[in-house]
Amino acid sequence: MTATATTTSVSLGVRDVHLAFGANRVLRGADLDVAFGATACVIGPSGSGKSTLLRTINRLIEPDSGDVLLDGRSVLRDDPDALRQRIGMVFQQFNLFPHMSVLRNITLALRKLKKLSEDEAVQLARAQLDLVGLAAKADSRPAHLSGGQQQRVAIARALALQPQIMLFDEATSALDPELVKGVLALMADLSAGGMTMVVVTHEMGFARSVADTVAFMDHGVVLEAGEPAAIFEAPEHPRLRRFLSQVL
Numbered sequence: 001m002t003a004t005a006t007t008t009s010v011s012l013g014v015r016d017v018h019l020a021f022g023a024n025r026v027l028r029g030a031d032l033d034v035a036f037g038a039t040a041c042v043i044g045p046s047g048s049g050k051s052t053l054l055r056t057i058n059r060l061i062e063p064d065s066g067d068v069l070l071d072g073r074s075v076l077r078d079d080p081d082a083l084r085q086r087i088g089m090v091f092q093q094f095n096l097f098p099h100m101s102v103l104r105n106i107t108l109a110l111r112k113l114k115k116l117s118e119d120e121a122v123q124l125a126r127a128q129l130d131l132v133g134l135a136a137k138a139d140s141r142p143a144h145l146s147g148g149q150q151q152r153v154a155i156a157r158a159l160a161l162q163p164q165i166m167l168f169d170e171a172t173s174a175l176d177p178e179l180v181k182g183v184l185a186l187m188a189d190l191s192a193g194g195m196t197m198v199v200v201t202h203e204m205g206f207a208r209s210v211a212d213t214v215a216f217m218d219h220g221v222v223l224e225a226g227e228p229a230a231i232f233e234a235p236e237h238p239r240l241r242r243f244l245s246q247v248l
């Protein structure tokens, strides 16, 4: 069984996106294509603009120029709240509300964004927790869960909104090594289930085995993108070769 019951995935296109923070030109014409139901892993050195790229996709930051397309349609004029229901995002820090139960962390967004009744929200949240293997933790506080379990709750929370695409920003970087595997397995499961995903990761094994496309970012552009075998076995750009020699 996969972690999504249904899939309404979309394709994603990032087109020549530029973004500067003051004089710091962080994105300098970034391009990315993710086919319907495909998984793209974004790799690259610290500060190359990976997180910023993800944040422009769901419009936590507005690009200075360029375009972001879901299903071929620009999202830049959409209502950001409506857009964030279509795009789920999971961060390195899980961003769960510590004073609320696991269940309430999930129902809150469903009630606010999807305007579900309490009963509907609880039913959906429990079903989603079950799919990530945490049905028994519904009434616990996040602090009483392991890091891996908390991250699975954060993923369940995003999935409960039935997004068309999922963005992961180093979702396993804050986890103890023995907890990484469970979260990566859940992400691989989602990928296999046909969710369109963009995964910023330092887990090269995951990128190699799960990604349909690997995109290497450096200085605000995607320098090279291709199938994992091409990127890892036959990298063309010297900068990518140097990066891989440091991380593999």
Ligand SMILES: Nc1ncnc2c1ncn2[C@@H]1O[C@H](COP(=O)(O)OP(=O)(O)OP(=O)(O)O)[C@@H](O)[C@H]1O
Binding pocket: 021, 024, 026, 044, 045, 046, 047, 048, 049, 050, 051, 052, 053
């Ligand atoms: N809100 C912000 N305000 C100003 N500068 C920012 C902001 N967010 C990011 N930056 C700058 O943008 C650049 C790219 O940052 P970003 O977080 O996208 O890199 P990254 O590739 O995700 O790096 P890492 O692998 O370390 O997470 C950095 O120079 C960073 O200082």
Ligand SMILES: [Mg+2]
Binding pocket: 050, 051, 052, 169
């Ligand atoms: Mg980052």
